[in-house]
Amino acid sequence: xxxxGAQIFVESLKMEGVDTIFxxxxxxxxxxTDALHYSxxxxxxxxxxxxxxxxxxxxxxxxxxxxxxxxxxxxxATNTVTGIAxxxxxxxxxxxxxxxxxxxxxxxDAFQEADIVxxxxxxxxxxxLVKDVKDLARIIKEAFFIARSGRPGPVLVDIxxxxxxxxxxxxxxxxxxxxxxxxxxxxxxxxxxxxxxxIAVSKKPVLxxxxxxISSGASEELLKFAEKLSIPVxxxxxxxxxxxxxxxxxxxxxGMHGTYAANMAITESDLIIAIGSRFDDRATGKVDEFAxxxxxxxxxxxxxxxxxxxxxxxxxxxxxxxxxxxxxxxLDANKEDFKNYHSNISEWLQKVNKWKNDxxxxxVKNGTLKPQYVIERIYELTQGNAIISTEVGQNQMWAAQFxxxxxxxxxxxxxxxxxxxxxxxxxxxAQVAFPKSLVIDIAGDGSxxxxxxxxxxxxxxxxxxxxxxxxxxxxxxxxxxxxxxxxKRYTWTHMDYAPDFVKLAEAYGAAGYRITSxxxxxxxxxxxxxxxxxxxxxxxxxxxxxxxxxxxxGAPLKDMLLV
Numbered sequence: 001x002x003x004x005g006a007q008i009f010v011e012s013l014k015m016e017g018v019d020t021i022f023x024x025x026x027x028x029x030x031x032x033t034d035a036l037h038y039s040x041x042x043x044x045x046x047x048x049x050x051x052x053x054x055x056x057x058x059x060x061x062x063x064x065x066x067x068x069x070x071x072x073x074x075x076x077a078t079n080t081v082t083g084i085a086x087x088x089x090x091x092x093x094x095x096x097x098x099x100x101x102x103x104x105x106x107x108x109d110a111f112q113e114a115d116i117v118x119x120x121x122x123x124x125x126x127x128x129l130v131k132d133v134k135d136l137a138r139i140i141k142e143a144f145f146i147a148r149s150g151r152p153g154p155v156l157v158d159i160x161x162x163x164x165x166x167x168x169x170x171x172x173x174x175x176x177x178x179x180x181x182x183x184x185x186x187x188x189x190x191x192x193x194x195x196x197x198x199i200a201v202s203k204k205p206v207l208x209x210x211x212x213x214i215s216s217g218a219s220e221e222l223l224k225f226a227e228k229l230s231i232p233v234x235x236x237x238x239x240x241x242x243x244x245x246x247x248x249x250x251x252x253x254x255g256m257h258g259t260y261a262a263n264m265a266i267t268e269s270d271l272i273i274a275i276g277s278r279f280d281d282r283a284t285g286k287v288d289e290f291a292x293x294x295x296x297x298x299x300x301x302x303x304x305x306x307x308x309x310x311x312x313x314x315x316x317x318x319x320x321x322x323x324x325x326x327x328x329x330x331l332d333a334n335k336e337d338f339k340n341y342h343s344n345i346s347e348w349l350q351k352v353n354k355w356k357n358d359x360x361x362x363x364v365k366n367g368t369l370k371p372q373y374v375i376e377r378i379y380e381l382t383q384g385n386a387i388i389s390t391e392v393g394q395n396q397m398w399a400a401q402f403x404x405x406x407x408x409x410x411x412x413x414x415x416x417x418x419x420x421x422x423x424x425x426x427x428x429x430a431q432v433a434f435p436k437s438l439v440i441d442i443a444g445d446g447s448x449x450x451x452x453x454x455x456x457x458x459x460x461x462x463x464x465x466x467x468x469x470x471x472x473x474x475x476x477x478x479x480x481x482x483x484x485x486x487x488k489r490y491t492w493t494h495m496d497y498a499p500d501f502v503k504l505a506e507a508y509g510a511a512g513y514r515i516t517s518x519x520x521x522x523x524x525x526x527x528x529x530x531x532x533x534x535x536x537x538x539x540x541x542x543x544x545x546x547x548x549x550x551x552x553x554g555a556p557l558k559d560m561l562l563v
Contacts, residue, residue: 005133005164009097012140013041015172018068020044020059020432022052026072027112028099031164037197044432044461047453049076051425053083054451055406057092059425060388061412063433064217066147070097071501074112077158078119082419084154085123089416090238091211093152095143100160103131118157125153133166138173145176150183151302152215183301185328187318190297193275195273195297195314196330200337202271203335204294204348205231208254211238212276212300212320214408219243221324222275231341232352233264237400238276238415241369245384245404253357255283261358263549263557265352269294276300279309280416289556299323326328361401362563368542369518371395371470375402377521378468381529386410386438389427391447392418394476397547398443420449424467428454431463438466438529445471445498449487455508466528466535472543480546484561505536513541528546 003011009032013021020042025033035471036043039503044335046052049071067087077098087094106129117129121161126146128139131532136159143155199205203336213222219242226233226249233243234254252259263285266272272294277283284290290310298312299320302498306315331338333500363372375398376385384404389412390396411432414422427441441448448469458465470476475493482490505512511533513524520540528535549560 001129001170002167003170004031004035004167005136005159006031008133008136008168008170009033009140009159009172010035010039010041012137012172013068014039016066016140016144018066020430021068021070022046022055022059024049024052024072024076025068026076026099028073028161029070032070032099032159032161035351036281039556042432044428044457046425046457048451049079050083050421051428051451051454051457053080053094054086054094054422054425055432056094057083057087057434058096058389058412060429061090061426062409064432066144067094067429068097069094070108071099072112073098074114076112077116078114081120083121084120085421086153086414086417086422088123088125090414091152091215092154094145095147096154096156098158099164100129100158102162103160104162104335106160114148115424116156120156123143123154124156127156127158129158129287130160130163132160133163134168136163137170141173142176142178146178146181150181151305157211163421170187178515184303185301185319185322187316187323190321191314191316192326194329195316195560196334197337198271198295198297198314199229200341201274203266203344204270205229205345206265206269206272207231207233208236208266208272208276208277209235210234210244210276210277213239213242216276216301216320218321218324219408221321221461222329223247224328225324230345231273232257232347232349233372234265236280236415237413239277240400241405241410243409244406246406251352252361252494253400254557256285257401257547257549258557259361260549260560260562261355263551263560264355266291267556267558270284274298274312276280278305279307281309284310285551285557286555324519340546359562360433363545363548364563369516369540370474371398371403371541371545373518373523374468374470374515374539374541375399375442378442378527379403381522381525382438384410386440387412387427387430387434389413389423389430389439389441391423391441391443392410392420393444393447394472394480394545394547395442395444395447395470398470400433401547420447424448424465425454427465427467428463430459431465432461440466440468443467443469444476445469445473445501446475446495449498452504455505455510457536459509463534464532465534465551469536469538470541471496471501471538471554472541477547479544483544483546501536501538510534513537528556
């Protein structure tokens with residue numbers, strides 16, 4: 001039976017199990033928009049195309065499914081680039097559908113034409129321009145396969161308007177085979193044995209884990225592995241929640257704003273077991289002095305990430321979950337190799353615990369309302385039972401430090417690209433995925449204004465997202481650098497002309513509250529978290545509070561500025 005390209009699009013999405021699409025219409029989308037009108041796919045119409053991709057991203061991070069967005073040609077497509085680059089840097093599986101001018105107009109500078117395939121080539125895992133309706137179903141099948149397999153990432157499919165109008169026989173492919181793309185899921189057994197033998201003779205091991213633990217669903221295996229060998233665990237920002245934040249073996253996040261215990265453990269370790277992490281600059285500090293005494297085992301599904309930034313001694317290419325399962329099996333079968341192991345590391349564990357006890361995350365209480373206190377109270381009131389999204393900057397780092405993430409997929413944050421304006425639309429996507437969950441966006445007064453128009457989206461779809469604005473009237477992280485390194489010359493960072501966020505919330509039909517002192521925090525948060533409405537909480541915090549610890553740019557991890 002013949003179907004139009006628009007109908008093939010809808011049927012293909014159904015075959016992939018897609019139940020939600022984040023979208024914004026335009027002339028080039030009309031055929032597909034009309035076909036979606038007759039489908040049961042939930043369509044969330046945002047107010048800006050960047051937010052469509054961030055919302056799909058938040059939906060994906062929270063649910064583990066492929067996020068989907070649809071936009072029109074030209075500026076509609078180019079508005080997605082920041083969201084696509086955000087997902088690409090953090091390895092988030094998305095399929096972004098952009099509609100395009102008719103094929104015969106491509107390259108002629110037609111109205112609302114842009115070469116979105118060319119523009120997004122550096123920030124997509126793969127992309128397609130569909131030239132024939134007969135290829136559409138196959139391309140969609142491949143797009144979802146590529147997005148979710150191997151190291152996940154965003155895939156863009158550009159569909160010209162005449163392709164969506166043309167007709168052909170429809171048959172959705174049963175499977176995908178791409179000769180040049182065959183990810184390695186099973187780690188080499190020889191390398192796994194070599195890694196375990198190295199662990200067995202180590203005296204100062206550390207597990208350094210990233211977002212690959214979460215994307216591969218390896219949290220349970222990581223917990224078993226760490227407990228069996230009593231290895232301290234540090235997470236990257238993207239790895240938070242992959243290991244319980246309240247576990248005795250957890251030593252916090254490492255890196256520029258990592259804990260003292262995590263950074264010192266990395267510095268003094270004799271063996272780092274890195275799993276699903278890519279040694280980015282915010283985690284390593286000065287590369288030449290990163291883990292100077294340690295051998296490094298690196299497990300990652302992406303072979304190009306291994307020895308890219310830090311030279312490693314034992315590379316293992318494979319899926320984190322599969323490799324950890326094999327390592328656990330090896331441990332059970334070779335207990336004799338580890339007969340002296342626990343006595344060898346006992347002194348190390350005592351030292352790491354002393355760092356944790358002597359240098360906990362803290363802040364100076366001086367009578368002003370501190371943002372760290374607000375995060376602590378959010379954690380205590382929710383007991384960690386919430387999905388937290390963040391914007392970027394100080395609000396992001398305080399959330400990472402003072403909220404204990406107990407489960408995977410409970411923090412949604414732009415780690416690699418550092419995208420201001422990400423958190424709010426991402427929280428919308430998470431709330432769509434989990435309508436009954438408490439979803440909180442921890443924001444700054446600067447970054448929330450990047451996509452604040454999405455209040456209309458949240459209110460329209462009755463999404464009870466909570467936006468906690470840590471309002472310090474500054475672009476706080478840049479101001480912090482100006483304070484520490486530019487003699488307090490606060491050029492461009494003072495944001496004293498921000499709107500009244502409570503009135504703004506009410507103008508959009510949302511609820512608005514304001515907090516100005518510690519004594520108001522619990523009552524207002526409790527009220528906001530239980531009102532069933534889209535809500536802004538404007539929290540007037542100390543304007544010149546800094547995030548500590550801090551490793552200055554270009555310094556090694558051990559050279560931390562403390563409170």
